[in-house]
Amino acid sequence: MAELLGTFEQAVLLTILRLEDEAYGRAILSGVHEVLRRDVSAGSVYTTLDRLETRGLVNSKLAEGTPARGGRARRYYTVAIDGMRALNDARKTLAAMWANVQLPIEVQP
Numbered sequence: 001m002a003e004l005l006g007t008f009e010q011a012v013l014l015t016i017l018r019l020e021d022e023a024y025g026r027a028i029l030s031g032v033h034e035v036l037r038r039d040v041s042a043g044s045v046y047t048t049l050d051r052l053e054t055r056g057l058v059n060s061k062l063a064e065g066t067p068a069r070g071g072r073a074r075r076y077y078t079v080a081i082d083g084m085r086a087l088n089d090a091r092k093t094l095a096a097m098w099a100n101v102q103l104p105i106e107v108q109p
Helices: 007-022 025-036 042-054 081-098
Strands: 058-063 074-079
Touching: 007 025, 007 042, 007 074, 007 081, 025 042, 025 074, 042 058, 074 081
Parallel strands: none
Antiparallel strands: 058 074
16 A cells, blocks of 8 residues: 555645646645635645645646746656555545444534
């Protein structure tokens, strides 16, 4: 089993999968913010992307700059095979943890 992913790492990886060919920094930031329903700093997303790439869980490529962006390049991300494995392991682990828990869980006021 691969090293277990944190919630934020899972949110970033799943957002990349959802965005498909449009998975670049700001789009990922917006997607993670939307999924987690909380403020997310750009720094935390970019740091996580760097860490995931160092671990071999994501790949990135730099696209050519466009006139609309003032010639600046944009970095696009894809989930690597090891990232897919890590996501599958995380999902299986969570499912095992929730096994035999009666839902809904009653919350006392």
